[in-house]
Amino acid sequence: MNNEYKIISLKENPNLIDEACKFFSNAWQIPYDAYYESMEEMKTSSLGYPFWLVVTFKDEIVGGLGVIKNDFHSRIDLFPNICAVFVKENHRRKGLCPLLLKTMIEHLHKHKIDKVYLVTNHTSLYEKYGFTYYCETMCEDGPSRVYLHEYEK
Numbered sequence: 001m002n003n004e005y006k007i008i009s010l011k012e013n014p015n016l017i018d019e020a021c022k023f024f025s026n027a028w029q030i031p032y033d034a035y036y037e038s039m040e041e042m043k044t045s046s047l048g049y050p051f052w053l054v055v056t057f058k059d060e061i062v063g064g065l066g067v068i069k070n071d072f073h074s075r076i077d078l079f080p081n082i083c084a085v086f087v088k089e090n091h092r093r094k095g096l097c098p099l100l101l102k103t104m105i106e107h108l109h110k111h112k113i114d115k116v117y118l119v120t121n122h123t124s125l126y127e128k129y130g131f132t133y134y135c136e137t138m139c140e141d142g143p144s145r146v147y148l149h150e151y152e153k
Helices: 014-028 032-044 096-110
Strands: 005-009 051-057 060-068 081-087 115-120 132-139 142-150
Touching: 005 096, 014 032, 014 051, 014 060, 014 081, 032 051, 032 060, 051 096, 060 096, 081 096, 096 115, 115 132
Parallel strands: 081 115
Antiparallel strands: 005 051, 051 060, 060 081, 115 142, 132 142
C-alpha cells in the first residue's frame, strides 16, 4: 500500500465528519443525515460503536467503513454490524479494504467486542478477510447474506 494512504478515525478527527457524510451518502445513495446522526452519536459512545473510519489519499477521502448496531436488516439480535464498506474504484486492489476491516476489528477488540457481523450480497469477497457465512436475513430490498467475523486471539 502506498504511504500516501492514511486510515483515519472520525472520532479522533471530527473535523472530517461533514466530508465523510458526503462521501458515504454519495457512495451508497443514503441520506447524509443518516450518516451524520451515527457519527454524532459516535462522539459520546463508549460502547465501541457506532464508529467510523475513512482512508484518505492526498487528503481526499477515497474509502471507508463504519460499525453500527444494525445495518437495516431483520436480525436485530446480530450486532454490531460493519457497514458502508466502500473504496473508490480507482483506489481498489491496493489493500485498502482488508486494512480498513483489520483496523475496525482491532478497534472492536479493544472494546471487548470479538464478534462482528456484515450484511452483503457478495459471495466471495469477505471470506478472504476471515468472515464466514452465518445466515440469511431480510433487508428493505430483499434477502441478503450475513457474515460473521470472530476475533482470533
